[in-house]
Amino acid sequence: MASGERSEYDELRTLMEETLIKAGELIKKAYLSQTSSFHHKDKFDYVTETDRNSESLIRKMLNSRYPDDMVIGEETFSGQGLPPEPCWIVDPLDGTTNFIHRFPHISVTIARWDGKDLVAGCIYDVLRNELFTAVKGNGVYLNGSPVVLPPKNDVLHSLVATGFPFKRKDIARQYLASFQEIFHHVSDIRRAGSAALDLAYVAVGRLDGFWEVGLKPWDIAAGVLMIREMGGIVTDFWGTPEVLQSGHVVAARTPELHSLILRAVKKSLAPALGEETTLKTTHCLR
Ligand code: IPD
Ligand code: CA
Ligand code: CA
Ligand code: CA
Numbered sequence: 001m002a003s004g005e006r007s008e009y010d011e012l013r014t015l016m017e018e019t020l021i022k023a024g025e026l027i028k029k030a031y032l033s034q035t036s037s038f039h040h041k042d043k044f045d046y047v048t049e050t051d052r053n054s055e056s057l058i059r060k061m062l063n064s065r066y067p068d069d070m071v072i073g074e075e076t077f078s079g080q081g082l083p084p085e086p087c088w089i090v091d092p093l094d095g096t097t098n099f100i101h102r103f104p105h106i107s108v109t110i111a112r113w114d115g116k117d118l119v120a121g122c123i124y125d126v127l128r129n130e131l132f133t134a135v136k137g138n139g140v141y142l143n144g145s146p147v148v149l150p151p152k153n154d155v156l157h158s159l160v161a162t163g164f165p166f167k168r169k170d171i172a173r174q175y176l177a178s179f180q181e182i183f184h185h186v187s188d189i190r191r192a193g194s195a196a197l198d199l200a201y202v203a204v205g206r207l208d209g210f211w212e213v214g215l216k217p218w219d220i221a222a223g224v225l226m227i228r229e230m231g232g233i234v235t236d237f238w239g240t241p242e243v244l245q246s247g248h249v250v251a252a253r254t255p256e257l258h259s260l261i262l263r264a265v266k267k268s269l270a271p272a273l274g275e276e277t278t279l280k281t282t283h284c285l286r
Contacts, residue, residue, distance in 0.1 A: 009135050011065075016110050016122035017131060019061040023054045023108045024126040027093055031106070031127070038100050044166045046096050051075050054108060055092035062088050062110070074218045082217060082244065085115045091218035094123075095194035109196040111221030118244075121222025123200045132200040134226045140203055149230060150205040153187075155257050158208035161190045161198040165213045175213065177268035182211070185260055195249075199223020202251050203230045209252035211261050213237075213269065217244045227251050233258045237270040248273065 030050040038048045055073040062071055070087040072079075082089070088110060093099060095106035104127050111121035123132045133141045140147045153159070160182060165175050183189055190207070192198065195215050201207040203226035224234045224243060233255060235241055237248040239262055250265060252258035 009138060012112060012120045013122075013133055013135055013141075015062070015065055016112070016120060017133060019058055020108055020110060020122050020124035020131065022061065023058050023092065024124045024129075026050070026054055026057055027099075027106065027108060027126045031099060031102070031104075034102070038096075042167065044169075046100055047075060048093070048096060048099065050099065051093045051096055055090060058090050058092055058108075058110065062090075072218065074216065077218075082113050083115070087113050087115075089113055089217050089221045091196060091216075094196040094219060098193040103193065105192050105194055105197065107194045107196045107200075109218070109222045111218075111225065113221070118221055118225040121225040123196045123222050123226070125197060125200075132204070132222075132226060134203075134222070134229045136225065136229070138229070140226045140229050142204060147204045147230065152205075152254050153208050155185055155254075155260055156187065158186045158257050159188055159190065159206075160186050160209040160211075160257070160261070161192065161201065161207050162210065163193075163195055163198070163212035163215070164191060168214060171213070171269070171272045174268045174272040178211070178264045181264035181268065182261055186257075195219040196223055199234075199249075199251060200226055202232055202253060203227045205230075205253065208254070209250075209257045209261055211250050211265055213248050213273070215247040215249055217247070220244065220247065220249060224249075224251075235262065237262070237265045237273070 038046045041047050052075050055075045059071045073090040091109045099106050107123055107125050109123040112119050120135045131143050198210045200223055202210050227234050232253045234251045236243045236246045243249050250261045
């Protein structure tokens with residue numbers, strides 16, 4: 001690596017890590033003081049003042065170093081899709097429902113998009129002080145040390161995570177059909193409530209696979225980069241790599257497990273997702 005590239009790598013990594021540690025302090029303080037009130041964004045979708053305070057702190061820190069860059073944060077972004085120019089993608093608190101219920105599993109995450117591709121990402125487990133960092137081409141670091149992967153499990157012994165479609169209870173039956181199919185073939189399934197951490201865990205081999213409907217770029221951007229950096233597979237429900245567009249995610253450490261999950265979601269869940277299914281299927285068949 002040339003020295004210029006090296007310093008950009010160091011700079012991105014340091015900025016993301018310092019920003020998330022500061023945001024993590026803010027979140028942890030609010031979590032411990034039990035003072036954060038919540039509002040409904042939608043029927044089962046909540047936001048707290050801590051989500052908003054964290055996003056504003058992160059925006060300030062990123063813009064103090066990159067003043068012209070757009071910051072796409074969950075609580076303020078109203079546009080569609082990612083821009084064709086460099087920007088930051090921010091989930092200021094991943095696991096808001098856990099945070100509100102004091103279920104101790106929450107994170108905060110930042111990713112860098114260069115206008116075409118994901119180039120860096122960081123996920124911080126606020127209560128366990130675990131900081132996962134990736135810069136494209138440089139693997140994944142956990143608390144500053146390169147991650148050493150454990151051996152891969154075969155499908156039968158794999159541990160898979162998922163997220164329930166709590167904002168789409170209309171497709172619960174189809175989701176449960178995918179669950180049943182996958183559950184039948186793997187060791188066990190977890191639903192912990194932070195998609196960013198689910199993906200970080202697949203990247204570092206604590207989980208073997210993951211699937212969820214309708215995630216947003218801020219939930220998954222850093223984790224998608226991490227899984228790919230560690231040799232794992234991430235696609236949408238139609239098997240294409242453009243997962244940031246639909247947010248319907250299938251991730252796995254091995255091709256065998258990826259195929260199993262993909263087959264299950266294609267059969268039961270993808271057809272319930274409406275018009276985009278037809279478009280994507282046509283695209284895949286070409
Ligand atoms: C949520 C979490 C959860 C997932 C949801 C996400 P938020 O993010 O990642 O695990 O199931 O789909 O919306 O709203 O807590 O940032
Ligand atoms: Ca949210
Ligand atoms: Ca989220
Ligand atoms: Ca969030």
